[in-house]
Amino acid sequence: MMKMMKGFCLVSFLVLIITPAAMASKVLPGPLVNSEWLDANISKVIVLDVAKSSASYDTEGHIPGAVFVSWGDVRAKRNVDGVDLIKLIPLADDFAALMRSAGVDQDSSVVVSCEGDTYDAVTFATRLLWTLKYFGLDDVALLDGGNAQWVAEGYALTTEASSVVEGNFVAVKEEADMYATTAEVVNGITDFNSQLLDGRELSYYLGVKMKSYVYNPGHVPSAKNLPYELLFSAEPPYTFADVDDVAQAMTATGLDLDGAFITICNSGHKASGQWFVIHELMGNKRTELYDGSMHEWTMDTSLPVSIEME
DSSP: OHHHHHHHHHHHHHHHHHHHHHHHTTSSSSSEEOHHHHHHHGGGSEEEEEESOSHIIIIIOBSTTOEEEEHHHHSEEEEETTEEEEEEOOOHHHHHHHHHHTTOOTTOOEEEEOOOSSHHHHHHHHHHHHHHHHTTOOSEEEETTHHHHHHHTTOOOBOSOOOOOOOOOOOOOOOGGGEEOHHHHHHHHHTOOSEEEEOSOHHHHTTSSOOTTOOSSSBOTTOEEOOGGGGBOSSSSOOBOOHHHHHHHHHHTTOOTTSOEEEEOSSSSTHHHHHIIIIIISOOOSEEEESSHHHHHHHSTTSOOBOSOO
8 A cells, every 4th residue: 555655646746747847838729829819828928029120129019028039139140061151040059048038938838929010020930930949949839910910909019128037948959850951952852852942032033133142043943932922911910821722822833732841032031931831830740941041052053043933
């Protein structure tokens, strides 16, 4: 009987330890939340407001309690295999320090918001979410439509500074199956083991326009084009389009919805929108983001580009 009691106490102790963590992982209902849900559950989550500058956060206002994250800190300059690159995912320790300064703990449930009134703003949020998940924070979601949708649905913003307590977040793992390397993109061309999906506007895809940090016009050969604006509503606030409509557009483009994907853009920013829709909303976990995208690809003059429709 004594052994049974000791066993029961041990199990009870383990349940007390495990249950809070298990419960914490279930705070968010999915990868996308609406304003009504956030308003009802705001005390249970950390809200991160990502933008280029704090001007709108400070003067136009933010969701009560939201913590500002600078878009410039979400990506970094790094040397990869002897090549100086920009706009890449930060090193693990640097990103962890950024999240700790925003009050994020190891077991936090995080909702990422943004201004919500431009496509770029929404993909700032998808890129931050991708980075959080890459470094091991599983319970993270986007606020659909961001701050603009929050206001449109009758909720108030505030200009009061949010109180932040230093978090304890540590980048405990790196999800390699979310991150595509240049070698994997090459394999996508030669072995067709991943479908390459270019998320830029058609003018960039066809080489009519080119960013200053991209050094050869056009796209990776075999990549299909699915412009990022097809992912969202036609007018602001920019909420995500119905996934069935996106799936129809993808199928019409000749893509296999059940196949593996690598999403590409100029710098791994807008392609995070395609990654989010396919990986998170459609549930295709065989989807990776090419972090360096056309910036990294065109740094190597031996790699091919195309200006033809694929």
